[in-house]
Amino acid sequence: MSLPLDNRRSSSSARSLQKGQATRAAILDAALALASNMGLEGLSIGALAEVTGMSKSGVFAHFGSREELQISVIREYHAKFEEEVFFPAIREERGLPRLMALFENWIKRVSVEIDSGCIYISGAVEFDDRPGPVRDALADMVRSWQSALKRAIELAVEVGDLQPDTDAAQLLFEVHGLILALHHDARFLRSPGAVERARAGFARTVSHYAAAGAFERAKLPAAAPARR
Template sequence: MSANPRSLRDTPRQLQKGQQTRAAILEAALGLASHMGLEGLSIGALADVMQMSKSGVFAHFGSREELQISVIREYHAKFEEEVFFPALREERGMPRLRALFERWIKRVSVELDSGCIYISGAVEFDDRPGPVRDALVEMVRAWHLALERAIRMAIEEGHLRDDTDAQQMLFEIHGHILAVHHDARFLRLPGALDRARIGFERVVSYYATPPRPVSKAARR
């Protein structure tokens, strides 16, 4: 029995339409999770936003857990596009590390009205083992690893002292980001972003390679 030529032509179109629908659902889910947290995300709420049936949404993800994990991965992909990849165009060392931090801060400034899934997710799943927590941890560790590599490159380039503890420096930089979310989003204090930038420069200054003394011959 021969296949229907029309059905063969329609299959790629149907696949493309399915991918577009899934992408649209994922975008809506990301918006909901940013405001309500991953725990506030449900198939039902998403179906209402998308004006779809619950079964229609369920068909694209299979479970609420898979939906949450897909949202985490989508958030990470957007984070990389906005923060990580553009910063890689900067020179190795402090130019790249500064670009990573500045783009991170800009991302934070946008998220103050919604929320950071990494931070809210850490609160929701810090003591709840399972696939969702594992996905969150994997994404956050990937970002921290990228920052740590940038710090180590700055050491290699001679911009930071040889004895710089890269993990300690990363800890201090991340602390400023957490403080911004707390002070700007929770306490609604003005100036938090500027304070974070000042704090970053103080961290850099502490670990920076001291300038070489100018010799008497050079002064002459």
């Protein structure tokens, strides 16, 4: 017994939609790999068509413009960043355990990107003085991540792991600076031990703001004393 015509059309439409979504996801994966190695400015409909083996019109049909392609890649990168860095960390206890997990997951992400590149960092260099939708999308994603990290710092203050007068914005700035230094030394200079230095810097920075006994309560290693 054959399906009614309306049901056959509905089934066909559903398959077409699934196929279109799968194709778009495959294009985005290829675009993300290209952008990680060549930067967002290295992305083009033509380059992506060549990599994926599709026609330019086929790629264009999914994104419509190079600008929309770049913005879609930024959003895809942010989604993967959240999956690897943010979501696993928020399962940790509020306070230093969660803050430490956020930083540790971030370090692991940067370590993976040493041979490719961080779109947040490379994109900031490419678009720091170029206003427009791509820059806005990139800045929004970075601000979103910084807000999450700042909130983790504020929660650490609320639970008593950090001193009540901790300047959350300042600590955020210092922690972010450690990641930028790690990316620079590990990717550009290829300096050995950069990851360990970043971890040591984080422990020392946080210990400056930590309440008495916080490291012990959170079962975290204490910061090594500064060398004289």
